[in-house]
Amino acid sequence: MIVLKLGGSVITDKERPETLDGDALEQAADAVASALAANDDDLVIVHGGGSFGHHNASEHGVSTTNGTHDAAAVLEIHGAMKTLNQFVLSRLLERGVQAVPVHPFSTAHRDDDGTLELPAGQIETMLSEGFVPVLHGDVIAHAGAGATIVSGDELVAELARDLAADRIGLCSTVPGVLDADDAVIDRISAYEDVASVLGASDATDVTGGMAAKVQALLALDAEASIFGLEGLASFLEGANPGTTIE
């Protein structure tokens, strides 16, 4: 069981609202299709927002903790993420990957202390029927706050726990977590060891960039890898490119 996140920073041009990075998405879809043709791993894909979703959320002041009760804002953010999801699905389908959508807005919520609730039965059934579920960062109902953002990273962490994933990979726009000299850090086992070099995203991003990613992955039992697009094929083949979070 592999849970893979395709970062929004990889598959979109994060500097330009609602702009795909078509070449990068095709390269990612090629790597996924080749890996699935070579082995029969169960695979769940989650993608982030990049230039879809973050701009809309930011304009409406919505984050993982600041909610909105404005249905028009919810539809705008959710609509942007569904548009990107459709692009991801179609690139995978073109390559024979049996990819199907799971929209977190329709299946997940946060309780009043902000804890994410994501029922796993739907995804488990899809997997056992041979589908590749493709989730995405989204806006979801949040008890007491209206609706807030759920990041793809949070979904990855939740799915990894619920589905007892063997391998967890985050493909981002950087080759791994970088140290103060921009060299890739090989392994991270404690947040304090790297806190000083971890930042937010360089682009508009309402979910916390690299710092939030590392925190979410450190909380997991299984090891996880953060790597760039050039590491995706090797990760899917069983290697540990980039940074390993243990």
Ligand SMILES: Nc1ncnc2c1ncn2[C@@H]1O[C@H](COP(=O)(O)OP(=O)(O)OP(=O)(O)O)[C@@H](O)[C@H]1O
């Ligand atoms: N120490 C660090 N090492 C690597 N990247 C860092 C570091 N600190 C901050 N960053 C930023 O984190 C970004 C990656 O986080 P980001 O949330 O943008 O990625 P993503 O998950 O691929 O995209 P999205 O959130 O849109 O899905 C990098 O592009 C970089 O700007």
Ligand SMILES: C=C(C)CCOP(=O)(O)O
């Ligand atoms: C901003 C939205 C709607 C999605 C955020 O998901 P992420 O890019 O994985 O942080």
